[in-house]
Amino acid sequence: MEPEMEKRRGEINTNRDDENWVYDSSVDHKGRVPLRASTGVWKASLFIITIEFSERLSYFGIATNLISYLTQVIHQDIKTAAKNVNFWAGVTTIMPLIGGFLADAYTGRFNMVLFSSLIYIMGLSLLTIAQFIPSLKPCNTKMCLEPRKIHEVVLFIALYFITVGTGGHKPCLQSFGADQFDDDHLEERKKKMSYFNWWNFALCCGLLLGVTVIVYVQDYVSWGVADLILTITMAITIVTFYMGKACYRYRVPEGSPLIPMLQVLVAAIRKRNLPNPSSPALLFEVPKSQKHCQGRLLLHTNRLRFLDKAAIIEEHVSTSYEQKYNPWRLTTLTQVEEVKLILNMIPIWLTSLTFGVCLAQASTFFVKQAATMNLNITDNFKIPPASIYSLGAIAMLISVTVYDKILVPILRKATGNERGINILHRIGFGMIFSVMAMSAAALVERRRLKADEPQSMSVFWLAPQYIILGLGDGFTLVGLQEYFYDQVPDSMRSLGIAFYLSVIGVGSFISSFLIMAVDHVTEKGGRSWFGKDLNSSRLDNFYWLLAAMNGLNLCFYGLLARGYTYKNVERRVVVVTDV
Incomplete structure (x- = not known):
């Protein structure tokens, strides 16, 4: 069981003035012991959350509509486009394992965030250039069946620049933000638990604007204008992040963990x-x-x-x-004990992968479903297919806010646990939503296939599956972030966030593998579940398969969570004495 309060032993006698300093092995920007009043907590983490907002705006603005770009502009078939998107998303969320390791061991988190942000903005700039320079455009005319190969090459180079940038950006930024709170200080420790919730609130705001405003600009104005907006926004937030340098608390890298x-x-x-x-x-x-x-x-x-x-x-x-x-x-x-922590995490990581598979559907097949449906909100206004993703972001915003402001205070009083409920219980509760989301997706897709005119069905028939999955994200994704940050050794916290991201990345790879395996097996049976278009496919059967996988996996996860032993830290007890 997770300790209500981690055991305490060992006392440090100190002067009253020492309460004003932070003794958690962190340093300020000049390498000194940080002053509590002028460094860390929300005043520092807000600078960090700002750049996360712009990164998520860019990532989701690109990722959720990438399958549309590959099918409509590059003219790839749906199966190839889905595999390309899943592979790119998978590599993008696996790369943080390298970036997190380098940051923890050698560069430090702040330096890695700055360096990787510059790589990221290079990728965005390359995407923008490919839309404005005539020789790099897909073609000279507005519509063409065979886009230039040079454009496709530049497109994927730019995307993988973003992948490399994400590899250093994502694991270090979130862990750097969490480093601004002292675990040995009761009030800061409670604020840190809220930090992960509000981090995801900012993440969802970036996601929401990415899949509405940016996607709308892509579909109805220009892909180049959208890329230019993302590049400028990222440049502004990089400068903002650097401006907070004097407020941050830094962890000195300790060599290879x-x-x-x-x-x-x-x-x-x-x-x-x-x-x-x-x-x-x-x-x-x-x-x-x-x-x-x-x-x-x-x-x-x-x-x-x-x-x-x-x-x-x-x-x-x-x-x-x-x-x-x-x-x-x-x-x-x-x-x-640090080695035990890592070994105990492996089964939890493995049982989280099916949730990552479900997430992969939201930016691939869900979006393609939306493209075959009625996108009209009014007679004169039509939403882009990828904007339906915003319903999941709104659901996650609601989920995180209700959890942090309503459920946690109630649960703290009921259980006596600082977090309200154990981290793994929170993750498991969200996994239930993944089963429900895939079941809802299967039912809606079955109805769409049976409809005489699928294009007459409103796109908002997809709302249940997005909303349910978004509610689950508020529990499982935030819980996984907190779990992999909190339960790894202190010297591996960037790697911890990378482990969390790898759940999404490996989930995308598994999704691609499942598509290939199911396509091979069902094709032998006479009709593949993945045809040339959605109307000749059987995505409903694929969703039922994912629902069954998640249900079975949830049983294994429950057994693991029930007997899990949490990190047991020896806290410093500060005894204040007068001089």
Whole structure:
């Protein structure tokens, strides 16, 4: 079970003035201990949330309408276009694993965000150039059946520039924002729990404008004008982000987090024949006098006890310091517990992937469904197909706001838990919505296929599946962000956000694989579920398959969440004394 309040031991006697400083291993922009009143919390995180807004505006403005661009401008068939979109989205959300690792180990989060933002804006600029320079345009006329190959090449180069930019931007920006709150300070810790909710509120605002205003400009004004708007917006928010430099709290990179983990595994294997000690107190840990410089310590847990052997001091080993404290033979208890954290996360990550598969449908097949339906709101106004995505964003905004402002205060009183409910319970609750969303999608698609004139059906028949999925996002996506940030070792928090993003990325890859596998199997049966267009396809059957997969996966997830052991931090208890 998750501790109501993480166990506390060890006291630091300090002067009253020390309450004004932040002792959580962070530094200010000059490398000093940060002053609490002038750094961090909301005044710093608002600068960070601003650039996230513009990044999500750009990403969703491109991603949700990309399948329309590939089919209408590049003239790819729906199956090829869906696979290209899924592959691009998958690579884009896998790349943060590299960016997060480099930031945690070497560059620091602030520097990585700045560098990757410049790469991102280069991609946006290239997209804009490809729409305005005559020799790079798809073709000279407004409509052509064979667009220039050079345009297609430049398009994909630009898209993968954005992929590389996202690889450094996404894992570091969110974790950098969360770093602005001190985990050892009660009020800041509570604000941090709200931070993830309001981060997603800003994300949804960017998404909402991206799939309405930007998509409308793309479809009814010009793709080039839309790309120009995104480029200018990103440039402004990069400058805004840099202006907050003096307000931020920074984490100094500590080198590769993989080496300490490897040391634990090697040391445990070397001492595999030793019996586990009778008490965790006998395991090696850094001296108490070194706690401040070493950061937060982790308390012992009873899972994966084989790894505890890495922290056993061998009495028969040479008494020389180099031999006795060789990091490849003896590691600290905190290092052992950090490895346990990562190993415990793997099953949770695996059972989150089917949710990522469902998310992939919202920007591919859902959008193509919308394109075959009646898009008229009035006689004179027609919405772009991708704008129906905005219903999911609105649902997520409502979900996050209600959860943070209404449910959490009620649940805190009812359960005594600072978060209201455990993180994994929140994620699991959202997964129920994914089953409902895929079921609703199947029913609507079945009705569309049976309609005499599918184009007469209002696009708002798709509202239930988008709204249900958006409500689920407010629980599962936000919960996954908090889980992968909070439960990884402190030195791996950018990688933690990258693990969360990889759920979406791998989900997109799995979606592409499923399309190919199902197409191969059903084609042998006489009729593929994925025809040349939606009217000759059977997407309803595909959605039922996804609903069944998510329902079965939810059962496994429930078993894992029930017995999960959460991160157990040794908090510093500050005892204030007068001078």
